[in-house]
Amino acid sequence: MGNNPFSLVGKTILVTGASSGIGRSTAIECSRLGAKLIITARNETRLRETFESLEGNDHLQVIADVTKSEDMACLVQSIPPLDGFVCNAGITKRKPINFVNENDLREIFEVNAFASILLTKALAKAKKFNRGASLVFTSSKAAKIVTVGNSMYAASKAAIESFARSCAVEFASKGIRSNAILPGMVETPLVSGGMLSEEEMEQDKARYLLKRYGKPEEVAWAIVFLLSDASTWITAISLDISGGGRFVK
Amino acid sequence: MVEIKDFIKNFAEQFDETEFEMITAETEFHELEDYSSLVALSVIAMIDEIYGVIIGANEMKSSVTVCDLFNKVVAKLNNGK
Numbered sequence: 001m002g003n004n005p006f007s008l009v010g011k012t013i014l015v016t017g018a019s020s021g022i023g024r025s026t027a028i029e030c031s032r033l034g035a036k037l038i039i040t041a042r043n044e045t046r047l048r049e050t051f052e053s054l055e056g057n058d059h060l061q062v063i064a065d066v067t068k069s070e071d072m073a074c075l076v077q078s079i080p081p082l083d084g085f086v087c088n089a090g091i092t093k094r095k096p097i098n099f100v101n102e103n104d105l106r107e108i109f110e111v112n113a114f115a116s117i118l119l120t121k122a123l124a125k126a127k128k129f130n131r132g133a134s135l136v137f138t139s140s141k142a143a144k145i146v147t148v149g150n151s152m153y154a155a156s157k158a159a160i161e162s163f164a165r166s167c168a169v170e171f172a173s174k175g176i177r178s179n180a181i182l183p184g185m186v187e188t189p190l191v192s193g194g195m196l197s198e199e200e201m202e203q204d205k206a207r208y209l210l211k212r213y214g215k216p217e218e219v220a221w222a223i224v225f226l227l228s229d230a231s232t233w234i235t236a237i238s239l240d241i242s243g244g245g246r247f248v249k
Numbered sequence: 250m251v252e253i254k255d256f257i258k259n260f261a262e263q264f265d266e267t268e269f270e271m272i273t274a275e276t277e278f279h280e281l282e283d284y285s286s287l288v289a290l291s292v293i294a295m296i297d298e299i300y301g302v303i304i305g306a307n308e309m310k311s312s313v314t315v316c317d318l319f320n321k322v323v324a325k326l327n328n329g330k
Contacts, residue, residue, distance in 0.1 A: 096287055099294035149290040197306035200286065 005230040009034030013227060014082050016066060016119065017089030019046035021188030022138060024053075025216035026086055026223050031055040033224060038079050040064045041089070066115040076122045081130050084227040085123065087116045087160070088138040094149040105152050112156035117163055124171065134227045135171070135178040137164040141242050143182060161238055168236035177235035179226050184242025186214040209244025251300065251326060256319045259299055263291040274316040296322055302329075 013030050017023035019041035027039045031054040038060040041047040051061040062078060064071040066089055090112045093104050116137065123129060139161035142154040160180065167178035185204065196204065205212050222241050225231055253274055260278075261269040267283040278284055289309050296304050302325040304318070312318040 094290060095294045096291045098291060099298060101298075148287040149294075197310040199310065200306060 006225065006228050007034055008084075008224065008228055011083035011227065012036045012038065012080055013084035013086065014038045014040070014079060014123075015086040015088060016040050016116075017138075018050050019043045020050075022183065022186060022216050022219045022223075023086070023088040024050045025220040026088065028053050028055075029217060029220040029224050030084075030227065031059065033228075035084070035227075036060075038062065038082075040066070040075060066119050067110045069118075072115070072119055072122055076119075076126050076128065079128065082123065082128050083130050083133050085120070085129065085133065085135045086138070086223055086227070087120060087135065089115065090138060090140075090157075092150075092153040095152065096149050097151050100152060108152045109156050109159070112153070113159040113163070116160050120163075120167060129171070129174070129176050132175045132232075133177075134231070135164070135167055135176065136223050136226045137161070137167075137178070137180045139164065139180040139182050139238065141182045141184045141240065141245060143180075143238075145245075164238070165236050172235065177226075177232070179231075179235060180238045181219065181222055181226070182238050182240050182242070183219045184208065184214060184240075184245040186216055186219055188216055207245065208242065212243065214241065214243060251319075251323055253316065253319050256322070257315055259295055260292060260315055260318070263288050263295055272315060274314065274319070276315050277313050278315055278318075279310075279313070292318075300326065302326060 008030055013035045015023055015027045015037060018027045018039035027037050027050055031037055034056065036058050037054055039047060039050055040062045042065045044063050047061055047063060051059065060079070062075050064075045066072050091108060093108060095104065137160050140157040142150055143158040143161045146154045161182065164178050164180035171178060219241050222239060226234065257272055257274060258269065261267065261272045264283045267281050293304050293309060296302055300322050302322050304321060308321055312321060
């Protein structure tokens with residue numbers, strides 16, 4: 001096929017939160033493009049399902065709760081140097097501000113922000129990012145455009161969007177790129193948690209130019225692009241992936 | 250023991266404009282002028298916080314009166330025992 005800048009052949013890529021949704025889809029799409037994957041998540045059964053769906057050999061799965069420092073240390077030690085890092089693990093909980101409580105807030109920030117930042121730091125410190133590596137952080141459209149009941153999640157995703165830019169600045173001298181992706185509503189277990197009624201979901205879909213929610217692989221393909229050599233002059237951006245969601249309110 | 254009068258009071262507290270006296274067990278709450286997605290989320294969060302029960306958006310939608318919703322909460326509490 002000759003030179004294909006979109007190929008991931010020869011790249012080693014770590015994906016967190018790979019047991020479902022965008023993370024799972026990203027791992028699978030990366031494997032199809034030839035990458036060697038290291039996938040991690042808390043849930044052993046679901047992570048194994050992802051692992052078994054990967055194409056090609058030589059992939060690695062590591063059960064880890066990235067909010068636990070010992071799990072994180074173990075993960076960092078056990079993996080080879082990386083050409084790509086998809087920092088994707090995330091959780092959500094919808095509650096109006098009047099019902100925000102410290103436990104929920106801490107739990108959401110623990111996974112979405114603290115663990116992401118600390119894992120990135122640990123990987124960098126352990127020199128696990130190869131020169132020219134690409135870091136992709138799963139933020140959310142919610143970091144910019146908020147809806148009722150989403151304050152905790154939105155704030156945590158705004159934190160990670162900003163952190164992605166800081167990585168771009170501090171790691172640029174090593175040729176490392178860092179970008180955030182801001183997906184709109186994607187049909188994943190995270191959004192089908194029952195917090196929106198079917199009628200509300202239909203109304204919400206109508207606000208997107210393409211009149212539908214995204215599929216996990218549609219986000220994964222954008223992540224693949226950011227991981228590939230096709231995007232070697234792209235760093236410190238926040239990529240909106242939302243079927244034109246931003247234009248209609 | 251879960252009492253409907255307490256439930257109605259907790260329910261009514263989620264509204265900004267609608268007066269507590271206007272809400273009874275038979276109130277068809279989706280029809281209240283003040284009802285919104287934020288109120289719905291607040292009611293769901295209130296039920297979670299006070300009664301320890303998770304009510305989904307579809308269950309909110311299918312409840313016509315305050316009493317319907319109360320009955321769902323009670324049913325879930327009983328199932329949990």
